[in-house]
Amino acid sequence: MSRSVLVVGGAGYIGSHMVLALDEAGFDVTTFDNLSTGHRDAVLAGDFVHGDLADRDALGRLFARRRFDLVMHFAACAYVRESMEDPRKYYRNNVVGCLNLLDAMLDAGVRRLVFSSSCATYGVAREVPITEEHPQAPVNPYGFTKLAIERALSDYATAYEFHAVALRYFNAAGADARGRLSERHEPETHLIPLVLREAARVRDGGAPLDTRLEVFGTTLATPDGSCVRDFVHVEDICAAHLAALERLLTKPQGFEAYNVGTANPASVLDVIAAARRVTGEDVRYRAAPAKAGDPPSLVATSTRARETLGWAPRHESLDGIVASAWNAAPFRARHASDA
Ligand SMILES: NC(=O)c1ccc[n+]([C@@H]2O[C@H](COP(=O)([O-])OP(=O)(O)OC[C@H]3O[C@@H](n4cnc5c(N)ncnc54)[C@H](O)[C@@H]3O)[C@@H](O)[C@H]2O)c1
Numbered sequence: 001m002s003r004s005v006l007v008v009g010g011a012g013y014i015g016s017h018m019v020l021a022l023d024e025a026g027f028d029v030t031t032f033d034n035l036s037t038g039h040r041d042a043v044l045a046g047d048f049v050h051g052d053l054a055d056r057d058a059l060g061r062l063f064a065r066r067r068f069d070l071v072m073h074f075a076a077c078a079y080v081r082e083s084m085e086d087p088r089k090y091y092r093n094n095v096v097g098c099l100n101l102l103d104a105m106l107d108a109g110v111r112r113l114v115f116s117s118s119c120a121t122y123g124v125a126r127e128v129p130i131t132e133e134h135p136q137a138p139v140n141p142y143g144f145t146k147l148a149i150e151r152a153l154s155d156y157a158t159a160y161e162f163h164a165v166a167l168r169y170f171n172a173a174g175a176d177a178r179g180r181l182s183e184r185h186e187p188e189t190h191l192i193p194l195v196l197r198e199a200a201r202v203r204d205g206g207a208p209l210d211t212r213l214e215v216f217g218t219t220l221a222t223p224d225g226s227c228v229r230d231f232v233h234v235e236d237i238c239a240a241h242l243a244a245l246e247r248l249l250t251k252p253q254g255f256e257a258y259n260v261g262t263a264n265p266a267s268v269l270d271v272i273a274a275a276r277r278v279t280g281e282d283v284r285y286r287a288a289p290a291k292a293g294d295p296p297s298l299v300a301t302s303t304r305a306r307e308t309l310g311w312a313p314r315h316e317s318l319d320g321i322v323a324s325a326w327n328a329a330p331f332r333a334r335h336a337s338d339a
Helices: 013-024 056-065 080-085 087-108 141-160 191-203 234-250 268-279 303-309 318-328
Strands: 004-008 028-033 047-050 070-073 112-118 163-169 171-173 214-216 231-233 255-260 286-288
Touching (some): 013 028, 028 056, 070 234, 080 141, 087 141, 141 163, 163 234, 171 318, 191 268, 234 303, 255 303
Parallel strands (some): 070 112, 112 163, 163 255, 214 286
16 A cells, blocks of 8 residues: 655645655655645645645644655745744744644654755854754744744654654755746745746846846855855755655654755856856846845755765756756746747
């Protein structure tokens, strides 16, 4: 009988790729999602249950109806800047919502979880690349909510024979190689889709100098003055989840945390240059002040995941990652008249 996995937040960007990856790996998949930022048409496999983590009764009914071997928890509010303007939304959804999920799991005797954590738990990097031992000192409420849940998972592991893997992703990017899924956030705040939207605007006749693309921070203490990030392909994130699942089902260890990144630093200006090469469009930008709560440099070392989970990223070229996002982007298609 195939193993059954509940994907909470499976209608979102990363979760929807995970649902497909689990289905293709032979798992029985159920998505639970309130569609606050996700899309029903992005859930391309398994069952879909429309529900909210705030609704404890709905969670109780879900776990009473089905037996899950493991839960993957992607559902969260995930905009750093919004978390600074409206922190209670973040503490309520990311912390209280997740604690509701953990209660439902414990009540149903389901004790294995893969949690979407974030490099935002590290705050401003003291050393780059960042290892899992780096102090966790978030600089925004979003990062604090992720850290709070990591702490809860560690305590639950000790007290309740609970087993959890927190995957601290760096910057998720790219899309399904077959173009079935893409990143569709509204509003979009992630760099690669924003740069590609600008490329599509220029392609459709917009003047390059009228650019809508803002680069926040151009005089930072980084090699080219713009923020440096570690872009990890969404399919590699899914592969890390499958490796974590395997460990939780075969060698559960209580609470463990792993970085999921490539160790390849890429600046915002590198991404813009990659987008120019991939799309052939004259993508320009406007310099804007650095954003509060936005660390200048976040690059991972994922040695622990490589050594313990046997995971390694397959997509290491920035151009390749940007190309996969471009190929799958909803605005990729030209107008029918100029196809
Ligand atoms: N995208 C990144 O670069 C990145 C980096 C690090 C960590 N993460 C984490 O990965 C996870 C997925 O990120 P994403 O970019 O796919 O986000 P997303 O917004 O695309 O997906 C989140 C999904 O969760 C659902 N959801 C939110 N609150 C819910 C609730 N209360 N009940 C039920 N469903 C709910 C949304 O409708 C959406 O489908 C998040 O936890 C995020 O914090 C993302």
